[in-house]
Amino acid sequence: MKVKYLKLDKAEGPLIVMNEVEGAVYDEIVEIQMPSERRMGKVVQIDRDKVIIQVFQGTSGISLNDVSVSFTGKPMEIPLSPEILGRVFSGIAVPIDGAGEIYSSKYYNINGRPMNPVARLYPRNYIQTGISSIDGLITLIRGQKLPIFSGDGLPHNQVAAQIVRQARISDEEAGKFAVVFAAMGIKHDEADYFRKVFEEAGVMDRVVMFMNLADDPVVERIITPRCALTAAEYLAFECDMHVLVIMTDITSYCEALREISSAREEVPSRKGYPGYLYSDLASLYERAGMLKDSKGSITQIPILTMPNDDITHPVPDLTGYITEGQIVLNRSLYQMGIYPPINVLPSLSRLMKDGIGKEYTREDHPDVANQVFSAYSRVQEIRALAQVIGEDELSETDKKYMEFGRQFEERFAKQDFEEDRDIFKTLDLMWELLAILPEQELTRIDPSLVKKYLRK
Amino acid sequence: MANQGKIININGPVVKAVHMEGFMVREMVMVGEKKLIGEVISLEKDLGTIQVYEETSGLRMGEEVHGTGMPLCVKLGPGIIGNIFDGIERPLSKIYDSGQKFIPEGIGLISIDESKKWDVRILAKPGDMLDSGDVFAVVQETSMVDHKIMVPPGIKGRVTEVAESGSYNIRQTLVALENQGKKYELAMYQEWPVRKPRPVARRMPIEKLLVTGQRVIDTFFPLAKGGTAAIPGGFGTGKTITQHQLAKWSDADIIVYIGCGERGNEMTEVLEDFPKLKDPRTGKPLMDRTVLIANTSNMPVAAREASIYTGITIAEYFRDMGYNVAIMADSTSRWAEALREIAGRLEEMPAEEGYPAYLASRLAAFYERAGYVKNLNGTEGSITVIGAVSPAGGDFSEPVTQATKRIVGAFLALDRELAYARHFPSINWLSSYSGYVPMLGGWFKENVAPDMMALRVKMLRILQEENKLMDIVKLVGEDVLPDDQRVILEISRIIKMGYLQQNAYHPQDSYVPLSRQYRMLKVIERLYDRAYSCVKNGIPLSKIKDEKLFSDIIMMKYNASDEKPGLFQELEERIDRYYDGLESVYKEGAANES
Numbered sequence A: 001m002k003v004k005y006l007k008l009d010k011a012e013g014p015l016i017v018m019n020e021v022e023g024a025v026y027d028e029i030v031e032i033q034m035p036s037e038r039r040m041g042k043v044v045q046i047d048r049d050k051v052i053i054q055v056f057q058g059t060s061g062i063s064l065n066d067v068s069v070s071f072t073g074k075p076m077e078i079p080l081s082p083e084i085l086g087r088v089f090s091g092i093a094v095p096i097d098g099a100g101e102i103y104s105s106k107y108y109n110i111n112g113r114p115m116n117p118v119a120r121l122y123p124r125n126y127i128q129t130g131i132s133s134i135d136g137l138i139t140l141i142r143g144q145k146l147p148i149f150s151g152d153g154l155p156h157n158q159v160a161a162q163i164v165r166q167a168r169i170s171d172e173e174a175g176k177f178a179v180v181f182a183a184m185g186i187k188h189d190e191a192d193y194f195r196k197v198f199e200e201a202g203v204m205d206r207v208v209m210f211m212n213l214a215d216d217p218v219v220e221r222i223i224t225p226r227c228a229l230t231a232a233e234y235l236a237f238e239c240d241m242h243v244l245v246i247m248t249d250i251t252s253y254c255e256a257l258r259e260i261s262s263a264r265e266e267v268p269s270r271k272g273y274p275g276y277l278y279s280d281l282a283s284l285y286e287r288a289g290m291l292k293d294s295k296g297s298i299t300q301i302p303i304l305t306m307p308n309d310d311i312t313h314p315v316p317d318l319t320g321y322i323t324e325g326q327i328v329l330n331r332s333l334y335q336m337g338i339y340p341p342i343n344v345l346p347s348l349s350r351l352m353k354d355g356i357g358k359e360y361t362r363e364d365h366p367d368v369a370n371q372v373f374s375a376y377s378r379v380q381e382i383r384a385l386a387q388v389i390g391e392d393e394l395s396e397t398d399k400k401y402m403e404f405g406r407q408f409e410e411r412f413a414k415q416d417f418e419e420d421r422d423i424f425k426t427l428d429l430m431w432e433l434l435a436i437l438p439e440q441e442l443t444r445i446d447p448s449l450v451k452k453y454l455r456k
Numbered sequence B: 001m002a003n004q005g006k007i008i009n010i011n012g013p014v015v016k017a018v019h020m021e022g023f024m025v026r027e028m029v030m031v032g033e034k035k036l037i038g039e040v041i042s043l044e045k046d047l048g049t050i051q052v053y054e055e056t057s058g059l060r061m062g063e064e065v066h067g068t069g070m071p072l073c074v075k076l077g078p079g080i081i082g083n084i085f086d087g088i089e090r091p092l093s094k095i096y097d098s099g100q101k102f103i104p105e106g107i108g109l110i111s112i113d114e115s116k117k118w119d120v121r122i123l124a125k126p127g128d129m130l131d132s133g134d135v136f137a138v139v140q141e142t143s144m145v146d147h148k149i150m151v152p153p154g155i156k157g158r159v160t161e162v163a164e165s166g167s168y169n170i171r172q173t174l175v176a177l178e179n180q181g182k183k184y185e186l187a188m189y190q191e192w193p194v195r196k197p198r199p200v201a202r203r204m205p206i207e208k209l210l211v212t213g214q215r216v217i218d219t220f221f222p223l224a225k226g227g228t229a230a231i232p233g234g235f236g237t238g239k240t241i242t243q244h245q246l247a248k249w250s251d252a253d254i255i256v257y258i259g260c261g262e263r264g265n266e267m268t269e270v271l272e273d274f275p276k277l278k279d280p281r282t283g284k285p286l287m288d289r290t291v292l293i294a295n296t297s298n299m300p301v302a303a304r305e306a307s308i309y310t311g312i313t314i315a316e317y318f319r320d321m322g323y324n325v326a327i328m329a330d331s332t333s334r335w336a337e338a339l340r341e342i343a344g345r346l347e348e349m350p351a352e353e354g355y356p357a358y359l360a361s362r363l364a365a366f367y368e369r370a371g372y373v374k375n376l377n378g379t380e381g382s383i384t385v386i387g388a389v390s391p392a393g394g395d396f397s398e399p400v401t402q403a404t405k406r407i408v409g410a411f412l413a414l415d416r417e418l419a420y421a422r423h424f425p426s427i428n429w430l431s432s433y434s435g436y437v438p439m440l441g442g443w444f445k446e447n448v449a450p451d452m453m454a455l456r457v458k459m460l461r462i463l464q465e466e467n468k469l470m471d472i473v474k475l476v477g478e479d480v481l482p483d484d485q486r487v488i489l490e491i492s493r494i495i496k497m498g499y500l501q502q503n504a505y506h507p508q509d510s511y512v513p514l515s516r517q518y519r520m521l522k523v524i525e526r527l528y529d530r531a532y533s534c535v536k537n538g539i540p541l542s543k544i545k546d547e548k549l550f551s552d553i554i555m556m557k558y559n560a561s562d563e564k565p566g567l568f569q570e571l572e573e574r575i576d577r578y579y580d581g582l583e584s585v586y587k588e589g590a591a592n593e594s
């Protein structure tokens, strides 16, 4: 039995306030019927008989009297079945592709629940993306959450698209592969770009899209990734699929959260973002992973744009604290014509250590990656020095590092959008680069590996 | 009849209820139909404010709040070691075994296994006088831990009855005491409120090293048994790996590892790896001395606030048995943020960056529970607390880092630049410090070598000198420096690459005993002394720097092992031979010239 209320006491920004409500349930979904449309909201605070509701579509156009509000008594749930593959939904999981409703007897709470750490399986299998910087130095592991830290105008979409196209899943598992795409506040042309990429890659029938675009209601954005992740959990853990989740743009998501928080007059922490931003982001990112008694996996590639390219901004900062590494794109590399403009130094894959080496990629991978990192970081110091004293004045060894740096960027980092390099090609390239340096500089590599792999 | 309140306000993890007159502040309560666990944080007239340790989504206005008459407690007894609990000591493996891959709400208050039988050896005899803390029975809990069953604090008396040694579960009475007409029945477990430190006889001075096998820590910024340390660092600088290394290799008897608001996979990793890793001292699986507390970042924040108290209370309990306990909290910043979030929901007046004004005092009270002590039962035990700190934006001037820095004895500052260059552990040797150095001098002298501390100082000086020289090098390059300064740069390079850097994933390098640390330092010292005196004799640096010798010294960490004890001596001999040769050539040259 649903109780209907016919009067609001306040409507402002994303919130409505109602008095004299009985028995409201925290986090329950409410339906708001207006003369010509229906909106949805959820209860975000209850104080005696006063209830604060966050309206997903915002309050613009709502009048205090001409509405009826009914309480469902339940948090938001969405119906899921294997039919969702190939479908397109709005940011709150309403089908928008004209192909009808999803019929299922099973409804899933979009908030999910924390995975029991005992139930988790530690991810150890690498995914070959065909991109050297990633495979060689920031290896992606199945079940990992590895975001792309980007900036306005940088090619994060292309990098994500290239990963989707090239990510190699062994043949016997190819049929078990799915992509869940969550758009939050991105532009139409970006969404179209992804759709085109999926089509060209011939995977459209394995993609589920949840679309909240730039001109869609801002508050819906809070719901979008939760719907997407609930779908991903369903596909991974009930249908045994390997699911790649792309969520973009996390920065828009956080801005929506900030907007609601400030409407609720909460005490802000840094840059006006709410104090619970960390926990909130964790409730999304931690939904990646694998389970012991399930064959599927959820790999997340969230994309965020760093305001002012500032990695210490709360959105990238808190993200980096939760995710299992980050792929950092860099403007000056991009301006030098290097695609993908991945700056490997601040980038990191925390799960790589367990998914590379002898049993996974090749025995030399850990050491050689370590060495390339430290050499390239040395390049940065030497470049700074060369700026002051001139390259000619550098010592012989330093000059070799300069050459290493150039070739690293031109031959290793730089790669065509269409170019798919396998892991051995990538590792061999790394050795070729290291061959530029005097051998005694290779202090991070086991001498026996140097002997075996270093060909001058 | 138990007390009963009625919910009138719900705001995330904070719930308010009326009719709460009969409740106590800090009382544990059951909230709503699902019986979510909560804790009363304040009372005003009939209004009570409660923080709820489980997800409140789905909680309804007007549902009831039931009292338990007890503060938030943990059960202490056999079954803790080797286990993993949530922030309020609910057993996650047991929850998993009951079919829960995802953690539901309303699972109630369960804790250590009450039905499991343990082999108990009873030590007490009828007529014995037992005091608080006295051990009356022992259970071998794991291959590494003898669990001593103690008389709970506040209880004492004459033994009237004892059970036979044999197999019991933790609820069965083992010993009965009588004191002035009062009778006590003691079983294998006791309960203790987490927010209250367990009593000790007295504190003792700190004078023993907590050996970690991590060169930069043991040699340069040593930790002490009973001391405190903070590991601050931005994301990806190595806090967790450092904490894991300490949990694996430090020479504590018991490890309590709290994953406080961090990644689920990091707990899973420990669960998968520790049973396979062997303790270097006993050869037993490391899990056999470890207990995990997990409140991952997506678990309820109120339980995050409680998790560090649960952890430290467990640590105190094992300390009371006479053990050296090390407790790691990764990360205390998440705990502080939980505090902030709850304070925010309570509309408390925020101080700096939204944190409540009592942040510093709460942090201090937590670290204060560390210490080297004489226990009530006369044994000695210790708790070493090592907290990771995750400063927003990697900026150490933020409130949690600053408040922590004022309290802790050792500060291991992780450095983003070093991490980017993959110099791990990225502990910055200029900004880190250990206040325990003066207290540990005697220990090093006795247990390592008389000149260990002198070596330490000598190496640190070289590094500090290098730092000054680098300011010049950055401006004009290395070539313009005189050779006696360039030798400092070369030796620093060796210290940094060959000694400070330590690869946690390299089987040979992950753990390095102190004896080997000392030998490595001696080799570097020999190289420095000989090279320096050659420079002073006018021999050019290009001759002094023998590439092969230098790189072999950098690589000695990978080649040294207990099977090859001769390596260091070989290196020293090579150094001597090389520089003897060099000097004699130059002496001849000089003699010929004159």
Ligand SMILES: Nc1ncnc2c1ncn2[C@@H]1O[C@H](COP(=O)(O)OP(=O)(O)O)[C@@H](O)[C@H]1O
Binding pocket: A348, A349, A350, A351, A353, B233, B234, B235, B236, B237, B238, B239, B240, B241, B242, B424, B425, B426, B502, B503, B504, B505
């Ligand atoms: N001692 C070490 N040896 C080798 N690699 C390390 C070491 N410490 C840190 N790392 C590297 O740094 C990464 C981040 O470390 P982590 O401890 O997870 O950082 P934090 O907890 O500070 O975010 C690890 O995944 C690993 O690649």
Ligand SMILES: [Mg+2]
Binding pocket: B239, B240, B241, B262, B330
């Ligand atoms: Mg960490």
